[in-house]
Amino acid sequence: MSSEVQMYPFIMDHLPEEYCLVAQVQLKETPEKRTKFIDELATMAKANKILSGIDFHPDFLLQFLRVSKFNIEVAFARLYKFIYFRKKNPSFFKGVEDSKMNSSPSYRVVSPLPYRNPEGCAISIIKLGQWDSNEMTYKELISIVYMVLQQALRDPMTQINGIKLIIDFENVTYSYLKFCTPKHLYQIVQLFLECSPSRFKQFHCVNGNMVMKMGWAVLQSFMSEKLKKRVFFHDQMHDLLCFIPKRNLPKEYGGVIEEPYLEEWLKEANIQMNMCTISGQPNFY
Numbered sequence: 001m002s003s004e005v006q007m008y009p010f011i012m013d014h015l016p017e018e019y020c021l022v023a024q025v026q027l028k029e030t031p032e033k034r035t036k037f038i039d040e041l042a043t044m045a046k047a048n049k050i051l052s053g054i055d056f057h058p059d060f061l062l063q064f065l066r067v068s069k070f071n072i073e074v075a076f077a078r079l080y081k082f083i084y085f086r087k088k089n090p091s092f093f094k095g096v097e098d099s100k101m102n103s104s105p106s107y108r109v110v111s112p113l114p115y116r117n118p119e120g121c122a123i124s125i126i127k128l129g130q131w132d133s134n135e136m137t138y139k140e141l142i143s144i145v146y147m148v149l150q151q152a153l154r155d156p157m158t159q160i161n162g163i164k165l166i167i168d169f170e171n172v173t174y175s176y177l178k179f180c181t182p183k184h185l186y187q188i189v190q191l192f193l194e195c196s197p198s199r200f201k202q203f204h205c206v207n208g209n210m211v212m213k214m215g216w217a218v219l220q221s222f223m224s225e226k227l228k229k230r231v232f233f234h235d236q237m238h239d240l241l242c243f244i245p246k247r248n249l250p251k252e253y254g255g256v257i258e259e260p261y262l263e264e265w266l267k268e269a270n271i272q273m274n275m276c277t278i279s280g281q282p283n284f285y
Contacts, residue, residue, distance in 0.1 A: 005118045007247060008157070011265060013285050015156045019120055023160045028070045037065050037072055044076050051083055059154075060280020063197035066159045082195040086278060091139045092191060095147050095273035102263055106136040110148050111261045115248050120161035121201055122152050123248055125260070129171030129207075138179055146191065149198060150276070151269035154284050162199030164244065166253070170207035180215040189222040203231045204240055206253070 008016070023029040041061045045051035061079070068075035086093055100107050109130045113123040131141055152158045192198065205212060220228055234240050237254050249255025272281065 007118065008116045008120060010112045010114055010116055010122055010152075010262070012155055012157050015160075015285070019157060019160055022120070023066070026069075027066050027160065029066065033070055034062065034065070037070055037075075038062055040072055041065065041075055041079070044072075045079065048080065050080060050087075054083065055279050057280040057282055059283040062283075063153055063159055063280075067197040067199055078195065078197065081190075082197070083278065085190055085195045089187070089191075092142050092146055093273075093276070094143055095270040096136075096140055096144055098267070098270060098274075100136075101267055101270045104132075104135060105130040106132045106141075107144065108261065109136075109141065110145050111266060112148065112152055113248060113250070113260050114257060114262060116157065116161070117164065117244055117248050120157055121164050122155075122158045122161070123164045123166065123244060124148060124152070125166045125168060125250075125253075127168045127170070128176075129169060129173075133175070133179070138184070142188070142191070144270075146196070147269060147273040148266070149192070149196060151272055153196075153198060154272075154281060156283055156285070159197075159199070162201040164202045164204065165200065166204045166206060166240070166244075168206050169209055169212045172209060172211050174211060176211055177214065180211070180218060182218055185215065185219045186222050189219065193223065193227060200227070200230065202243060204243060205231065205233045206237060206240060208233055208235070 038058045038061050041064070042056060042058070045054065045056060045061075061075075064075040064079045064082075065072070068078060095101075096107065102108055105127075109128065110124060110126045113125065116122055126145060133141075136144075149163070152163065193200070205216075216231075220231075223231075232243065240249065241254055244255075246255045248257075250257045250260040275281075
C-alpha cells in the first residue's frame with residue numbers, strides 16, 4: 001500500500017473529512033442545503049401523481065440530489081424516472097434467493113473490489129462470461145448487478161466519489177446476442193445510466209470480442225455523448241493501469257490483489273436488497 005496517498009477500503013464506516021470538502025466543491029453540497037433540499041424534494045414528490053404516497057427515506061433522496069449536484073429539478077426528474085421504471089419492471093429490484101448467492105460462477109458474476117482508487121471511487125468488476133443463461137435468468141443477472149450497485153450506493157463515499165466499472169468479456173459467446181436486442185440494451189441504459197442515482201466515472205471493457213463490438217454498436221446509440229466519452233476499450237490488459245492503480249486491481253488484471261471477491265459483503269447485500277422497498281434505505285453510516 002502506498003504511503004503517498006491513502007487507499008481507503010470499499011467497506012467504510014465513516015466519511016473522511018477530505019471527502020466532505022469534495023462534496024462541497026464538486027457537488028455544491030452544504031449541511032444547510034442538504035437539509036433544505038431533501039425536504040423540498042420530498043414535498044415535490046408528495047405533489048406528484050406517480051410519487052405521492054411513497055414515504056421516501058431522506059438518505060435515498062440525498063442520493064438523487066448528489067448525483068444531480070444539488071440541482072433539485074434534475075434530481076426530481078431522475079427520481080421520477082426511477083420510480084416509473086421500477087413500477088414497470090419490479091423483478092429487477094429484488095435480490096436473488098439467498099441459497100443461490102455465490103453458489104456458482106453465474107451468481108459470482110459481479111463484485112466490488114476491496115479497495116477504492118486514490119480519488120475514493122468504488123471499483124466493481126462484471127465478469128460477463130461467467131453468466132450461464134441456462135443457470136441464471138436475464139432478469140436475475142440484471143437484478144444481481146443492480147443489487148451490488150444499489151447497496152454500494154448506501155455508502156456516502158460512493159455517492160460522492162462515484163464508481164469505476166470494469167466489464168470483462170472473456171468467454172462471452174454469440175449465444176449472448178439474443179440478449180443484445182435494442183429493447184434489452186435500452187433497458188440497461190435506462191436503469192443504470194438514466195434512473196439510478198449513480199455517478200459512473202469510467203467504464204473499462206477488457207477481453208473484447210466481436211460480441212462486445214456488436215453490442216456496443218447498439219448500446220452507444222442510447223447513451224449521451226458525455227457518458228460515451230467515459231467508455232474505454234483495452235486491447236492490452238496493462239492499458240488498464242493507466243486508469244486504475246496496480247494496487248487496486250486483481251492479479252489477473254495486472255494488479256496485486258489475490259482475493260478480490262467480497263463474498264460476505266455480497267451475501268449481506270443480497271439480504272438487504274430483499275428487504276429494500278420502493279421508499280429506499282438508509283445509508284450505512
